[in-house]
Amino acid sequence: MQGGKTANSDKISGWVWLALAVLILLALAVVFVLPRLVQEYELPLVKRAEPAPVVTSNTLSTPATPDISPFEEAQRARQRREAQDVLASLLExxxxLDEMDVGQWAATDYEAALAAARRGDEFYRSGEFTQAALAYQESDMALSALQDKVPEVFNDLIAEGNSALDAPNSAQAxxxxxxxxxxxxxxxxxQQGFARAQTLDEVEALIASGEVLQEQGDLAAAQQQFEQAAALDSAHQRAAEQVASNRRMITDxxxxxxxxxxxALLQQNQTDAAIxxxxRALRIKPGSDEATEAIAQTREQLTLASIDELREQAEAFEAAEDWEQAVAAYDSALAMDSNLVFALEGRDYSARRLQLDRLLSVNIEHPERLSDQAAYDEAREVYGIGRDLEADLLAEQGTVGERLSQQLETMEELLAQMQIPVEVTLISDNATDVTVYQVGQLGAFAETTLMLRPGRYVAVGTRPGYRDVRKEFVVGFGRDLSSLTIRCNEEVAAVNRP
Structure with a gap:
């Protein structure tokens, strides 16, 4: 039992020592290997510059030191930031420029700018941040120059677009x-140019159609085509010109x-209709010299015709001795042209004949006025003027108007009658006091006889207590007056009665 327990304990002690050895190796790796890797690489994973070899002594052991000093590391960090700042501007x-589709208008310069940026990337990856910054700056400046060129390129594109519109080339526009x-x-x-380019083909088709119709003489239909084209593109110069030109053609x-x-109406002598x-033509084309002259000439022709007609009328009135109508005809002619010689002379002659005619007529129509001596003397003068005119007419024309001849004969008889007294018998009552104006006071009588020249007379009878009597009578001039009774018969009041 004891022997088995000792064996198991030895087995466990071996694993413990193995684990402890692994931990020691890991600790040594953390202490010695990891710091070296941190010094050699940094984010992004760009290898640090190779450090200078470390001088070691065979005799002395010294602690390990960093490859780069803190100051140098700070400089490298600053350079890296500067390169990144330039890169940020470049990327912006x-x-x-990409949004402006720079490849369409500056592909070569743009590619050159990007090539400089790629060189900067290479420098950056190798840790040469100063060179990277310079390369990035070169690219940034190149891109900036392209941005500065944008207004010029824009203007060129607008010019190209307008030229394409004029060509016309809708695709290019x-x-x-x-x-x-x-x-x-x-x-x-x-935007407006793009919109015009979108309708360019349709506008050109409408103009072409209008021009065909114009050549065929259908100006109204052509005008519709041109106006539709101008409505689609109000800035299209040729469409606007065709609208105006075709409208002038329609007007013409x-x-x-x-x-x-x-x-044509003028040739048919329809002068009023011609005018x-x-x-109407003048309203169609205001200010037209041709229409104005035609109106003036037609009115002049109409005036001349009217003047000729009035002249014929005046001469006819003169022949008929209708002097009042002759004067009116000459006045109408002078109203059209106040310098007409025939009208001026004709009116003067007709006016004098009218005056003579009226003077003769008033004496013939009212012969009793000749009893006044002044009127009688005037009548004799007028009669003499008439006879002188008669002699002139006979000498110049060999004839005298019938009316003038009759007037002169009648006047001659009247003037002769004025010289022959007419016997007039006045009858009264021996009680009435009689007075005859133009003769004198005759007093009371039963009957008396007077020899009176032809003329108009007034007899007045007065008698106390009776109403006065007044009688007007004419002697001669074909009036049959052999006697005149004048007495006061109407009693108005009793006088001296007992």
Whole structure:
């Protein structure tokens, strides 16, 4: 029993010593091996620079020392941070340029910038942080230069896009404006150019269709095509030009048609209708010299025709000795043209003949007025003027108007009658006091006889207690008056009665 127990104890002691030996080896590894690995490598897993060989003495044992001093380690950390800062800027620029699709407009320069960055990576991995920073800085500056170039590239792309729109080349325009929007997403110019490029093919098709219709003479249909094109792209210069040009062609066509209508009416002597047509043409094309001149000429022609007509009317009235109508006709002609010589002379002559006609007519129609000496003298003067005119007409024309001849003959008879007294008997009652104006007071009588020149007279009878009597009478001029009774018969009050 005791022997078995001793054997088991020996077996257990052997395992304990084995475990203890392993633990001792692990402790030695932690103390001596791990610090050396920490000194040789750091994150990221970049191997440290090889340390200078450590000088050892065969005779003396010295404790192990670090490969790099704390100051040098701090410098390396600073250099690493500087390289990382430059790298951060570089990566930010790279990201911005990638969003701008830099490979489409600066592939070579961009690749060169990335090559510098890759060199920096190599330096960084080998722990050469200063060289890495320089390489990263070279790349960063190259990328910065590309960013500075963006406005220029943007403007070039806009120019290329506009040129493609004018070409027209919709595919090129779409590419240029799309890339321009990558450079500046907020650019209204780029957005508008891209929108125009999207409709370019349709716009060009509409313009081409309109031009065919225009050549075929269907201007209205062509106008619809051009206006649709302009509505799709209001900035399309050729569409706008075609809209304006075709509209002018429509205006010119309408204008020409209306002017032709006016001239046709003019040839048919429909002057009023022709003027109306020319005025419509002037409304179609305001300020047209041709339409304005046509209106003026037509009105002048119409005026001349009206003047000729009035001249014929005036001459006809003169021949008929209707001087009042002749004067009116000449006045109408002068209203159209105040410098018409024939109208000026004709009106003057007709006016004088009208005055003479009226003076002769008033004496012939009212011969009793000739009993007044002044009127009689005036009538004789008018009669003399008429006879002088008659002689002139006979000398110039060999004839005298019938109306003037009759007037002069009648006037001659009237003037002659005025020189022949007419016997008139007045009858009264020996009680009435009679007075005859233009003759004198005759007093009371039963009957008396007077020799009176033709004319108008007034007889007045008065008698106390009776109402006065007044009688007007005409002597001569074909009036049959041999006697006139004048007495006061109407008693109005008793006088001196007992």
């Amino acid at each position: 620029r790279q990201s911005a 779409l590419d240029s404006f799309a890339l321009a929007m990558r450079l500046d997403p907020d650019s209204q110019i780029a 066509a309408n204008y020409t048609a209306v002017m032709s209508e006016g001239f 109306a047509a020319f005025e």
